[in-house]
Amino acid sequence: GLATSARRKIGLIPADGIGKEVIPAAQQVIEAVLPSRFSFIHLDCGFEHFQKTGVALPPDTVKQLREECAGALFGSVSSPSHKVAGYSSPIVALRKQLDLYANVRPVASPIGGTGKPIDMVIVRENTECLYIKSERITDTPNGKVAFADRQISEHASRRIGRMAFSLAAQRLAHRRKTAKAGAAAAPPTAKVTIVHKSNVLSITDGLFRESVRASQQDDARFAEVEVEEQLVDSMVYRMFREPEVFDVAVAPNLYGDIISDGAAALVGSLGVVGSANVGDDFVIGEPVHGSAPDIAGRGIANPIASIRSAALLLARIGEPEAAARIDAAVDAVLAKNDLRVLTPDLGGKGTTAGVTDSIIKGL
Numbered sequence: 001g002l003a004t005s006a007r008r009k010i011g012l013i014p015a016d017g018i019g020k021e022v023i024p025a026a027q028q029v030i031e032a033v034l035p036s037r038f039s040f041i042h043l044d045c046g047f048e049h050f051q052k053t054g055v056a057l058p059p060d061t062v063k064q065l066r067e068e069c070a071g072a073l074f075g076s077v078s079s080p081s082h083k084v085a086g087y088s089s090p091i092v093a094l095r096k097q098l099d100l101y102a103n104v105r106p107v108a109s110p111i112g113g114t115g116k117p118i119d120m121v122i123v124r125e126n127t128e129c130l131y132i133k134s135e136r137i138t139d140t141p142n143g144k145v146a147f148a149d150r151q152i153s154e155h156a157s158r159r160i161g162r163m164a165f166s167l168a169a170q171r172l173a174h175r176r177k178t179a180k181a182g183a184a185a186a187p188p189t190a191k192v193t194i195v196h197k198s199n200v201l202s203i204t205d206g207l208f209r210e211s212v213r214a215s216q217q218d219d220a221r222f223a224e225v226e227v228e229e230q231l232v233d234s235m236v237y238r239m240f241r242e243p244e245v246f247d248v249a250v251a252p253n254l255y256g257d258i259i260s261d262g263a264a265a266l267v268g269s270l271g272v273v274g275s276a277n278v279g280d281d282f283v284i285g286e287p288v289h290g291s292a293p294d295i296a297g298r299g300i301a302n303p304i305a306s307i308r309s310a311a312l313l314l315a316r317i318g319e320p321e322a323a324a325r326i327d328a329a330v331d332a333v334l335a336k337n338d339l340r341v342l343t344p345d346l347g348g349k350g351t352t353a354g355v356t357d358s359i360i361k362g363l
């Protein structure tokens with residue numbers, strides 16, 4: 001599996017815009033925390049590559065990822081505002097070809113919007129739901145009517161459930177390890193919140209929630225994780241009112257898309273939120289933000305989202321301690337709130353290089 005992978009190469013896919021600035025920053029941090037543990041290969045992909053060559057995702061990129069890499073870091077792709085013939089999103093294609101069926105997005109802040117620490121992870125199913133893009137439109141005497149099919153399968157729901165429970169079990173183990181011995185505080189717990197709308201969509205969302213619940217039986221380590229359910233509308237409400245009550249939330253593709261962008265707003269800039277596209281045998285770290293054409297090339301993009309994504313990548317390829325060190329160094333830089341260091345998206349006057357250096361010094 002991933003954790004014991006003999007492949008010690010990391011693929012770097014900066015792609016477009018600020019991806020070319022923030023991915024090298026994340027690479028520097030990996031090299032600083034684990035000197036010469038990994039070698040790196042640079043791989044082509046993206047809209048700019050498409051404009052040069054007519055190909056957005058070269059087959060060679062996929063082949064090298066599959067055959068040589070333990071995992072990869074992806075920057076960001078520009079999405080052209082108009083439809084361009086022959087172009088489709090290479091990250092969507094990558095997820096499909098490498099079967100990266102989960103999008104894992106930690107949303108954490110020592111001082112969340114409501115003043116209490118937020119520490120949740122959103123696990124979004126990434127292969128089905130409305131995103132199968134099966135739409136059609138028909139003319140009727142009363143005008144056009146459009147339909148979209150929504151696919152929810154037992155298989156996909158159960159494996160995303162396993163991903164959520166396994167993260168929760170890891171968090172529980174970590175909390176137990178770091179809990180102060182003899183302290184009077186309540187014993188650590190972990191919780192999975194299943195997000196759905198089965199009061200309305202009883203068949204599709206009903207299958208999702210049943211399958212996620214059933215996945216708790218798939219591993220003995222999952223038994224101690226608490227489970228709760230939240231209808232997606234009240235999930236949004238509660239997430240904004242009291243985000244600190246959530247731990248791991250698991251959702252079908254569309255709800256997951258919406259709540260994870262909403263959750264990013266709770267912790268400040270898009271420039272600090274990382275994610276990982278995860279499958280059973282591959283992982284690609286990816287900042288949540290896009291290619292930010294408005295600031296590309298100016299050396300002021302915030303590298304933290306990519307550095308956090310690098311930590312997520314390392315945690316999944318057998319380097320959880322290095323990942324924790326990176327996160328701690330990032331937290332320290334954020335907590336210090338030195339506006340000479342932080343980038344303009346966080347109200348600072350700093351640069352990509354300056355933030356990266358501060359994080360590396362803090363390792």
Ligand code: ATP
Pocket residue numbers: 018022076077078079270271272289290291292293294295300301302303305343345
């Ligand atoms: P795309 O089509 O690639 O998504 P976009 O114009 O939607 O491009 P985003 O990358 O989604 O741009 O960013 C939205 C806003 O957030 C932009 O103003 C951008 O400058 C800012 N932003 C995004 N990422 C960062 C970052 N890492 N550092 C600083 N600002 C950022």
Ligand code: MG
Pocket residue numbers: 289290291
């Ligand atoms: Mg965008």
